[in-house]
Amino acid sequence: MIRTLPRSTPISRLLLAVTIPLALALLLPTVYLALRAAQVPSGDALSYLTRAGTLRVIGRSLLLVGAVSLSAAAIGIPAAWLTVRTDLRARRLWTVVLTVPLVIPSYVFALALVGALGQRGFVQGWLAPLGVERLPSIYGFWGAWLAITLLSYPYVFLSVRAGLKGLDPALEEASRTLGRSGWETFRRITLRQLMPSITAGVLLVALYTLSDFGAVAIMQYNVFTRAIYLRLSLDLGLAALLSIVLVALSVGILVLAHITEPRGSHYTQRSARVPRRVTLGRWQGAAQAFLALIALGALIAPLGVLSYWLVNGLQHGETVNSVLAPLQRSIRAAALAALAAGILALPFVILQVRYPSRLSHALAQGAYLGYALPGVVVGLAFVFLGAKALGALNQTFGLSDYRSLGLLVFAYVVRFLPQAIGPARAGLLQVNPHLEESALTLGRSRPRVFLSVTLPLMRPGVIAGVALVFLTAMKELPITLLLAPTGYTTLATQIWSASSEAFYARAAAPALVLVLISALSLVYILDSDD
């Protein structure tokens, strides 16, 4: 019987004293945004929200979320099953290849897609001798749908893979001995058991789609995030209003994800036996072709396009040197955010896991809010706050610009703290409380026990969280666009400005560097997962 330590101790009170103000600081931008939206006269707000243009934005967002969720599931579920449960050849290689698209920033991917499938793109060039004059336009729904699907299906893929691995093969064997056929067993047992994993993966995809800015901006598909960005310079109040609607939708998805989360999911039930793999036989070729097609679209084509642009640009006098300074800035900002998030995650995690109470649970939920805040919204909120604060600062300190590295990093932390909390929490859940209690009875004080036992044991989780924050902060576009100080060009903003001026060759080098670094941090995260 494992019981946690007494609830109210000096340590738990200290942790509360740290996390409560922190959680409030994290909530600040959202609260401010809501207040700003509330200032819009209610008549105006209603007429704006029910205007045909606004309704179209809402409709397009929901359409995109629905379509991407379905197609990501259609790719992710069979791919997971093939790599876990069949005798597919090169299973390990396929697993890595199919996971990597996760690290490609959506604006990079969309850019490459335009290069491949747009007018005067590669495919058009190849087809021209065959008499194809024009390809259907890649811009709009189809481009956004294709780009986000190919980037986000790994969420379903990874989630279903984990679910399949956690399944007890005895359940399926029992079903077979009870007279059910293989297909019936798959439908009635395997699929039913997998539902939580599928739901979790699809909801992550939905959340990603709703919050994505890069792909829809480049595909010029006017959903929430793009509409907010475009409104930003016109009417901040209405942009805040749209943001609140978007956040409400995201929170809805997050709540849904929380409700459907499998109970006791942290007790990994690893059965000793490996289930028998399904023999693909003559379907082997078809399976390989299916996965190859996904890899072609999600990885090989975009990397190919970028590489072609890079070589082409170098031949025409572009240099790679222009990447160095933005690379340094990207790394500096992302590393600071990752470090801060890694440290700030600790008090939340310890409080939630070791001192469970309503309050500590509420605090953890508060920190999770960042998941529901699209980058555009966080950026917008800080633009508001910055502009407001600037008025005061301007008079006292003579500051002329609220944008600063500090503000940028803080905004990253608000958005990405949950990504540090998740793995750190998983890490701590694996530390048996008896270890800490043994250490206490051996004469070490509680802080020393934390440093000598708890922290070293939960370290892999903490580091995985830090790497994850680093990876996503490197890629983050809208927050960086809105909050980076003047002249603080990062890889993300360099790619953005090159693409908006249609200098694709200039976007290639920073894009490839970004993908490479992201891939390295992903390797680290996946490694520590095993």
Place this chain on the structure above:
Amino acid sequence: MTEPAAIVCHNLSKSFGPVRAVESVSFRLERGHFLALLGPSGCGKTTVLRMIAGLETPDAGTIELAGRVVDGGGASMPPHHRRVGLVFQDYALFPHLTVAENIAYGLGRGTERQARVATLLSLVGLTGYEARYPRELSGGQQQRVALARALAPQPDLLLLDEPFSNLDVALRTQVREDVRQIILEAGVSAILVTHDQDEAMSLADCIAVMFAGRIHQIGTARALYEAPVSRQVAQFLGEANVLPGDARSHSVSTALGELPLRAAPLHGPVDVLLRPEAIDLSADGAGTAARVQRAVYHGSHQAVWVTLADGTPLKVLTGPEVDWLPGAPVRVQVRGEVLAFPRADG
């Protein structure tokens, strides 16, 4: 001046929400002695142990360790100042530290550190395993490292929480003997928490039997087995057949006839306890008629289940000589005096 007791607990109580886990538990353990807290799971024995270690704070009562009050009067000494060693059921070895580092964890900095680790390794018979990690050891070896680690800082009291339940049955008896030997050599006072009467009897000088948060009886294994204070204690320590009976002062009339009572005098309806080894079987002779249901042969002895004419089942432990076949008629006779307790419902 007499030496203070290793531990004195007085009226300890602890509730978790509405659940009263421990109620008015008091006991005293002299230095160098070994006490077992024996009871079914959920009886509160582990909570008592955790309160002694300082991992739970009692709601009421006092704990005095080696003459120092560590709980009581509103104050509670934190666990790291108590000088109490604790061995968990799951051993709780630090997986990121080697065997030597695990054992040295509770030792202060100093030159004797390494010498102390070496002494303990030889005490538990693991010399040469210094650089191993816990996952590279067998269950029995991990157990001994946990014991060495708990003993290293020379605690005033050693606490063992179900320390053998994670071991193979085949290993358990051997490890139990090893542990007993180690604790004797270390000369430390110890408290063992267990639900296994065999374990309690073979390790401890003294056993406290707990049910539902209360200690029902404290005594030696022999005293508890031969003179249990309640039917519950009697049934928890060893097997017992229970027969209804009607007590008349020094004897009781039962389905097996008139039997002499041990804890006399008693009157009225009682539950009569018959240990299976105190019943004799014979093919023809004195005693009550019964029929054999089933016999299980164990080599050194056999267990025979018989049914009396009125349907009452009885378990009998007897010598291995006679091959009792199911359905065979048999005579049943009780040896010696029997125990009886006034029936709870009547």
